[in-house]
Amino acid sequence: MARLEIDRVTKRYGDVYAVRDVTLDVADGEFVVLLGPSGCGKTTTLRVVAGFAEPTSGTVRLGERDITSLPPWKRNAGLVFQSYALFPHLTVAQNVAFGLEMRKVEPAEMSRRIADALRLVRLEHLGERLPRQLSGGQQQRVALARALVFRPDVLLLDEPLSNLDAKLRQEVRVEIRELQRKLELTTVMVTHDQEEALTMADRLVVMNDGAVRQVGTQQDLYERPTDRFVAGFVGRSTFIEGEIEAPGRFRSAGGLALACDGALPGPATLALRPERIAVAATPQTGMDNSLPGVVEFVSYLGATIDMHVRISGKERVIVQIPNRADSLVPSVGGQVHVAWAAANGIVFSGTDT
Amino acid sequence: MTTIRELTVIGRIAKSGRLGRIALNGAAMVTLAYILTPLVFVTWLAFFRQEIPSFPPEGYSLRWFQAIAGNDRFVSGFLLSLQLAVIATSIGLCLGLPAALCISRSRFKGREALSSLLLLPLVVPGIVLGIALYVFHVEVELATGLPILGSLGGLIAGHVLIVIPWTVRLVTASLAGLDRSIEEAAQSLGANRFTTFRRVTLPAIRPGVVAAALFGFVSSFGNLEMSLFIVGPGRTTLPIAIIQYLEWKIDPTIAAVSVLQILLIATAMLITDRFVRISRVV
Numbered sequence A: 001m002a003r004l005e006i007d008r009v010t011k012r013y014g015d016v017y018a019v020r021d022v023t024l025d026v027a028d029g030e031f032v033v034l035l036g037p038s039g040c041g042k043t044t045t046l047r048v049v050a051g052f053a054e055p056t057s058g059t060v061r062l063g064e065r066d067i068t069s070l071p072p073w074k075r076n077a078g079l080v081f082q083s084y085a086l087f088p089h090l091t092v093a094q095n096v097a098f099g100l101e102m103r104k105v106e107p108a109e110m111s112r113r114i115a116d117a118l119r120l121v122r123l124e125h126l127g128e129r130l131p132r133q134l135s136g137g138q139q140q141r142v143a144l145a146r147a148l149v150f151r152p153d154v155l156l157l158d159e160p161l162s163n164l165d166a167k168l169r170q171e172v173r174v175e176i177r178e179l180q181r182k183l184e185l186t187t188v189m190v191t192h193d194q195e196e197a198l199t200m201a202d203r204l205v206v207m208n209d210g211a212v213r214q215v216g217t218q219q220d221l222y223e224r225p226t227d228r229f230v231a232g233f234v235g236r237s238t239f240i241e242g243e244i245e246a247p248g249r250f251r252s253a254g255g256l257a258l259a260c261d262g263a264l265p266g267p268a269t270l271a272l273r274p275e276r277i278a279v280a281a282t283p284q285t286g287m288d289n290s291l292p293g294v295v296e297f298v299s300y301l302g303a304t305i306d307m308h309v310r311i312s313g314k315e316r317v318i319v320q321i322p323n324r325a326d327s328l329v330p331s332v333g334g335q336v337h338v339a340w341a342a343a344n345g346i347v348f349s350g351t352d353t
Numbered sequence B: 001m002t003t004i005r006e007l008t009v010i011g012r013i014a015k016s017g018r019l020g021r022i023a024l025n026g027a028a029m030v031t032l033a034y035i036l037t038p039l040v041f042v043t044w045l046a047f048f049r050q051e052i053p054s055f056p057p058e059g060y061s062l063r064w065f066q067a068i069a070g071n072d073r074f075v076s077g078f079l080l081s082l083q084l085a086v087i088a089t090s091i092g093l094c095l096g097l098p099a100a101l102c103i104s105r106s107r108f109k110g111r112e113a114l115s116s117l118l119l120l121p122l123v124v125p126g127i128v129l130g131i132a133l134y135v136f137h138v139e140v141e142l143a144t145g146l147p148i149l150g151s152l153g154g155l156i157a158g159h160v161l162i163v164i165p166w167t168v169r170l171v172t173a174s175l176a177g178l179d180r181s182i183e184e185a186a187q188s189l190g191a192n193r194f195t196t197f198r199r200v201t202l203p204a205i206r207p208g209v210v211a212a213a214l215f216g217f218v219s220s221f222g223n224l225e226m227s228l229f230i231v232g233p234g235r236t237t238l239p240i241a242i243i244q245y246l247e248w249k250i251d252p253t254i255a256a257v258s259v260l261q262i263l264l265i266a267t268a269m270l271i272t273d274r275f276v277r278i279s280r281v282v
Helices: A041-050 A094-103 A108-119 A136-148 A166-183 A194-200 A218-223 A228-233 B002-046 B061-069 B072-105 B111-123 B126-144 B150-175 B180-188 B195-203 B204-223 B223-228 B238-248 B253-275
Strands: A004-013 A017-025 A030-035 A056-062 A077-081 A152-159 A186-192 A204-210 A213-218 A238-246 A249-252 A257-259 A266-272 A279-282 A291-298 A304-310 A318-320 A334-339 A346-350
Touching: A004 A041, A017 A041, A017 A213, A030 A041, A041 A077, A041 A152, A041 A186, A041 A204, A077 A136, A108 A136, A136 A166, A136 B180, A152 A228, A152 A257, A152 B126, A166 A194, A186 A194, A186 B238, A204 A218, A204 A228, A213 A218, A213 A228, A213 B002, A228 A238, A228 A266, A238 A318, A238 B111, A249 A266, A249 B204, A266 A279, A279 A318, B061 B072, B061 B150, B061 B253, B072 B111, B072 B150, B072 B238, B111 B150, B126 B223, B150 B204, B150 B223, B180 B195, B195 B204, B204 B253, B238 B253
Parallel strands: A030 A186, A030 A204, A077 A152, A152 A186
Antiparallel strands: A004 A017, A004 A056, A204 A213, A238 A249, A238 A266, A249 A257, A266 A346, A279 A334, A291 A304, A291 A334, A304 A318
């Protein structure tokens, strides 16, 4: 395994930027997830690393090598595709053997390593099957074994779990993550599923419109999003438009005066996480902000309850409360008081990002 | 009362579904009969004893099959047609495979036009193709002095022309159904472009290639109209031998030849179908 350095990579198709000035270091043994909506450039970035797209500018280094213009077959990168991309005419064992054959590994060594790889993904008993005789989850594991058996310098996962059903996906997430830790694989995964990204990554890279918006740990992205896009894409947020009147005072477009943390005077957006807002039947003293509101929408989600509370003519906040025996479960039209600490509101300066 | 009405509606739908199925099966049977009837009659006729076909037959015999073996023109015609079809199919595949790859993989100006052009020999009537080739051969021979008119080379080239549309069409179709990511997977595993093609692409499109070879072979083997214009003296393909025989005689020998031809092609199809499911490609 090796360290992967993506340095100022841009990929342009005509006038369209698929990837714009992306810089990213992945440490040896680190699991980095590229997260973003479709068309954000995450897959193109992965294809640049794999060698299927040549960057318009910038360099990619893997370990000690500059691999920017190396063809895919000389990169020593293990790739797992969304469609698994198993060779349909070869058995499971032959699929796994492919990378070893290309590296001219000796027969004895080869069969030992194939057996090891299949054992690693718990498919040692299915070596003679053809891919179409396997379930989706099993095919996925064959693809993983095939990508690992030749000891690649980096493992690249392109939406590897999208074709699995929800329950299986949760199991495989943990499985891949444990395997990655055990083998200390330098890994880059692409996904549009934030839950998947949050479960698996050491570090996340949020992308939009071909550019990196924020790089950080789960906590960094959730607690300290650097812009409005990240606050909306990772977790949920209610955005309230308005302006900072004075340090610590936010005036919403609907006329509410709210306490907030710092920031320079001028137009701004206040972002509130649904679970950081408390709900009570009476005004809450001791909170920086406590506002009366009317419940307009309630969804009962089992473990939690979501509600939309109107706090002014123009503003409505989403509140999520845990579903406990003593929880206040208001009904639509009910009067409540919502409250939050100033530190729980995230302020983004400027009108829109 | 709604339930009863709903039930009636459901019943009506079910009944119309059944009617539809009966109609479909009926239509399929009629089509099948339409295709098979001539084959059945030809096969029956081949075993008639009398020389002038008339119904009902006076008796049955195998004499017409023996007559084929004794007829030089049929034997040599069969051998020539076989040779021709094998060579033309091989060359047609060698040309059609790269062409199909190029058409389905690269984006260039005139791609559509090229694709249509390669299918053209299938559309142009055989007679027109034959005359055009004949005139072309004459002109080239006049211009270069090379013996092209009526040569075996000219005949093979003509047959390659009618094989190409099949190879291009069928290989293109199977390339279109191919998941490109398996090729990328092979490359990421260390296979260069050529190895990827040999180890992954070619095996994956094998059914299409085999079907292309089969259809190319059949269309070359049975070709009459075009061949009529470009065969040289003493070089008679089986279809031409049949038509020439028919000019003088109408005894069941022709039926017997047809039966053998049908058997040959049917066998080829059955054998290939054992290795690749042709029905999946065509």
